[in-house]
Amino acid sequence: LLLSGFAHYRLGRVEEALYAFSRLVGTLRGGAEALFGFGLALRAAGDLEGARSALEEALRQGYGDAEPVLRALPPPSPPAPKARKAPPPFRAEKGRFWVEGKPFQVRGVNLGVALPGRFPAEFPEEVWLYRAWLELLSAMGANAVRVYTLLPPAFYQALLGHNLTHPKSPLYLFQGVWTELPEEEGYGDWEGPFLEKFLLEGREVLDALHGNLRRPPKPGHAHGDYTADVSPWTLGLLVGREFEPYSVAAYNERHPGRAYRGRFVEALPGANPFEAYLAEVLDRLAQYEWESYGTARPLSVSNWPTLDPLYHPTESTREEEAALRRARGERILEEVVKEYNNDQVSLDMGKIQPTAGSPFSTFANYHAYPYYPDFINLDPTYGKAVGPFGPSNYFGYLQDLKRHHGDQPILIGETGVPSSRGLAHFQAQGFDHGGHSEEAQAAIDSRLVREVEAAGLAGTLVFAFLDEWFKKNWLFMDLEYPPERDPLWHNLLDAEENYGLLAATAKGAFRLDGNPEEWEKVPFLLREEGRFLKAHADAEYLWLLYRGPLPLRLYLDTVPGGVPVAEGFGAEFSLEVGPDGGRLLVEKEYYPHEELSHGLPGTEFLHFRGFTKPSEGPFVPFVLEPNRRRTGRDGTDYPRKTYELGALRRGEDPLGARDPTADYALGPEGLLEVRLPWGMLLLTDPSRPTAWYAPEPIPIEGVNLLLEGGKPLRFAWTPWEAPAFSLRLKPLYFRLKALWRGP
Numbered sequence: 049l050l051l052s053g054f055a056h057y058r059l060g061r062v063e064e065a066l067y068a069f070s071r072l073v074g075t076l077r078g079g080a081e082a083l084f085g086f087g088l089a090l091r092a093a094g095d096l097e098g099a100r101s102a103l104e105e106a107l108r109q110g111y112g113d114a115e116p117v118l119r120a121l122p123p124p125s126p127p128a129p130k131a132r133k134a135p136p137p138f139r140a141e142k143g144r145f146w147v148e149g150k151p152f153q154v155r156g157v158n159l160g161v162a163l164p165g166r167f168p169a170e171f172p173e174e175v176w177l178y179r180a181w182l183e184l185l186s187a188m189g190a191n192a193v194r195v196y197t198l199l200p201p202a203f204y205q206a207l208l209g210h211n212l213t214h215p216k217s218p219l220y221l222f223q224g225v226w227t228e229l230p231e232e233e234g235y236g237d238w239e240g241p242f243l244e245k246f247l248l249e250g251r252e253v254l255d256a257l258h259g260n261l262r263r264p265p266k267p268g269h270a271h272g273d274y275t276a277d278v279s280p281w282t283l284g285l286l287v288g289r290e291f292e293p294y295s296v297a298a299y300n301e302r303h304p305g306r307a308y309r310g311r312f313v314e315a316l317p318g319a320n321p322f323e324a325y326l327a328e329v330l331d332r333l334a335q336y337e338w339e340s341y342g343t344a345r346p347l348s349v350s351n352w353p354t355l356d357p358l359y360h361p362t363e364s365t366r367e368e369e370a371a372l373r374r375a376r377g378e379r380i381l382e383e384v385v386k387e388y389n390n391d392q393v394s395l396d397m398g399k400i401q402p403t404a405g406s407p408f409s410t411f412a413n414y415h416a417y418p419y420y421p422d423f424i425n426l427d428p429t430y431g432k433a434v435g436p437f438g439p440s441n442y443f444g445y446l447q448d449l450k451r452h453h454g455d456q457p458i459l460i461g462e463t464g465v466p467s468s469r470g471l472a473h474f475q476a477q478g479f480d481h482g483g484h485s486e487e488a489q490a491a492i493d494s495r496l497v498r499e500v501e502a503a504g505l506a507g508t509l510v511f512a513f514l515d516e517w518f519k520k521n522w523l524f525m526d527l528e529y530p531p532e533r534d535p536l537w538h539n540l541l542d543a544e545e546n547y548g549l550l551a552a553t554a555k556g557a558f559r560l561d562g563n564p565e566e567w568e569k570v571p572f573l574l575r576e577e578g579r580f581l582k583a584h585a586d587a588e589y590l591w592l593l594y595r596g597p598l599p600l601r602l603y604l605d606t607v608p609g610g611v612p613v614a615e616g617f618g619a620e621f622s623l624e625v626g627p628d629g630g631r632l633l634v635e636k637e638y639y640p641h642e643e644l645s646h647g648l649p650g651t652e653f654l655h656f657r658g659f660t661k662p663s664e665g666p667f668v669p670f671v672l673e674p675n676r677r678r679t680g681r682d683g684t685d686y687p688r689k690t691y692e693l694g695a696l697r698r699g700e701d702p703l704g705a706r707d708p709t710a711d712y713a714l715g716p717e718g719l720l721e722v723r724l725p726w727g728m729l730l731l732t733d734p735s736r737p738t739a740w741y742a743p744e745p746i747p748i749e750g751v752n753l754l755l756e757g758g759k760p761l762r763f764a765w766t767p768w769e770a771p772a773f774s775l776r777l778k779p780l781y782f783r784l785k786a787l788w789r790g791p
Contacts, residue, residue: 052719062467065089074180075775080111095209101175127275132342140346140411154507156192158303162516164773169268178206189788197226200270209278220283225250250333290352297393298513312406319399344407352415357396360423362680365389379647390421415462418442420474446503464511469708470541472523482543485707490783519544529732536735538588541727549780555772562715585765589723599626605752606739611665633667659742671693
């Protein structure tokens with residue numbers, strides 16, 4: 049790629065050079081020379097500020113040839129005086145977005161930017177990095193990006209530079225205005241001081257989009273001088289977050305009869321109080337932009353199926369479900385169900401509309417995934433739906449949304465599936481919440497995008513750009529401890545960490561293929577007649593390389609206690625792997641779940657017990673319950689779905705990609721390569737080795753291993769405070785590129 053980039057540059061093929069260099073710079077490869085080449089290509093394209101950023105970084109990394117090029121660049125232009133502008137030629141109406149009077153199908157990506165080791169508010173600050181990422185997305189065929197909150201000025205400078213150098217194919221922006229819940233910040237209500245705080249955030253976002261904001265440092269927020277005017281390419285403003293139904297319901301109860309009719313936006317008759325509240329937020333931000341800058345653009349809020357305006361007969365509330373079950377004699381326990389009421393209250397953008405003659409327009413926006421809530425899988429109407437590629441509950445749900453909203457455009461603001469080892473929810477057609485290889489992720493996501501378009505919706509924003517290690521999923525989050533160190537390691541069990549089209553993996557990660565070459569520098573833990581064992585640790589896995597009689601039988605000990613499999617050796621886990629399959633079992637009392645029931649046959653469920661410590665056995669399967677039993681509003685029962693986490697699958701990583709659902713590979717002469725995600729061993733933090741235990745997780749020195757018929761072995765690894773990681777484009781990137789740009 050480096051040679052290709054310089055060759056294209058010297059031949060005057062600037063666009064090809066930008067793509068080649070962005071594939072290196074955007075994945076943090078190629079070093080200073082790639083940054084230098086990227087800077088030259090950006091200079092040739094006319095993006096002098098992007099070039100300056102890349103060349104300065106190349107010089108900082110010791111590439112001396114960047115210095116004379118930097119000196120020759122003209123100084124940055126002073127900020128242009130702010131003046132009223134003509135409104136951008138954007139509308140959202142007749143079921144579509146419109147740009148300059150032409151229909152515009154949104155094909156974009158959600159841009160999360162938290163690199164490994166960082167929380168979401170720890171943003172990159174480098175223009176060159178954002179510039180490379182935007183170049184990659186543009187080359188993929190994306191025409192839009194979405195950000196959830198105000199990013200640092202470097203992002204908007206990069207977007208401005210990109211769009212000025214690609215005037216015929218700019219990247220349009222959907223800009224978010226983020227909020228926490230009032231109760232999370234100590235406010236008693238959404239009104240009053242909290243509303244003013246919410247509006248201030250929105251006004252600052254609008255000022256930043258117009259290049260007219262100086263924001264002082266503030267914890268959890270981007271700051272700096274925003275001088276890049278990206279308002280001509282801001283296609284939509286997305287206010288808020290996936291609002292929790294309990295907070296919306298509480299607001300509606302506190303404010304009965306609330307209504308709103310503003311200058312540009314109104315809540316229609318029949319709107320609930322929270323819809324009226326959001327109509328006011330949108331209208332007051334619209335007034336601010338119009339009065340300050342003379343511009344207008346499409347408006348919406350962040351929403352999700354939990355608050356959709358549809359009625360779902362299979363989706364009883366917790367209270368309805370408990371009443372139905374008590375009526376037939378079930379014993380209702382005080383179990384903890386980590387789930388909201390997903391059909392309790394609505395947020396309907398169809399009831400938030402522009403006033404007559406308003407220069408603003410509105411659209412609906414849903415974060416709609418195929419696997420959740422349960423009503424998408426359980427509703428018999430959706431189960432009968434057939435999309436362009438066969439049966440699809442998801443397609444049926446999209447059609448239902450379209451019927452409700454009519455001519456109001458619908459943007460699917462998030463969709464996709466993750467390439468993770470762990471599976472957090474089953475879906476009827478196999479579009480599960482995790483449990484996919486990277487190749488399967490690519491195939492499913494491309495189908496979802498095409499189903500959105502086939503349903504007549506206005507566009508899709510694929511989730512997400514980057515694998516973000518800080519994220520948490522309900523099924524595994526309690527096993528990540530302490531939570532403040534979660535960004536320091538990559539949990540392959542956690543579906544939320546693995547949505548990206550840009551993979552973030554451990555630096556120097558092995559390829560699972562049964563080939564011993566990558567292991568040459570790894571010392572032997574055991575080497576004796578007829579067998580050997582090696583072990584390796586990174587930020588994702590415990591790796592094992594074994595040669596000897598199969599199946600491999602290995603006991604693992606991490607904490608005090610355990611099954612006494614040998615004198616002085618108590619094991620929490622039993623591993624057996626052979627040519628035809630493998631299994632990891634866990635000591636019964638150490639297993640964090642227990643099987644309970646509501647007192648009648650068919651009412652069993654897995655109850656999460658919290659912190660545990662091992663006893664003396666036996667070993668049991670490590671089973672999870674992603675889909676709990678549901679009872680519909682008509683009393684119909686829908687059985688739970690479980691799977692065995694410790695069931696190991698034979699497979700290999702494809703060249704240049706990964707199949708996280710593969711756990712072991714066989715090599716020549718009986719060689720066996722195994723990788724176990726840290727969470728499967730109940731290590732809650734491998735970066736500072738910590739293991740699950742009661743009353744709380746405890747630090748450990750390593751993992752003790754015992755081969756059948758052998759002596760105990762100790763494997764320890766060096767802790768880390770900053771994870772070493774690599775970035776790589778997944779097959780999803782190239783599948784979307786083929787879909788959006790053609791082969």
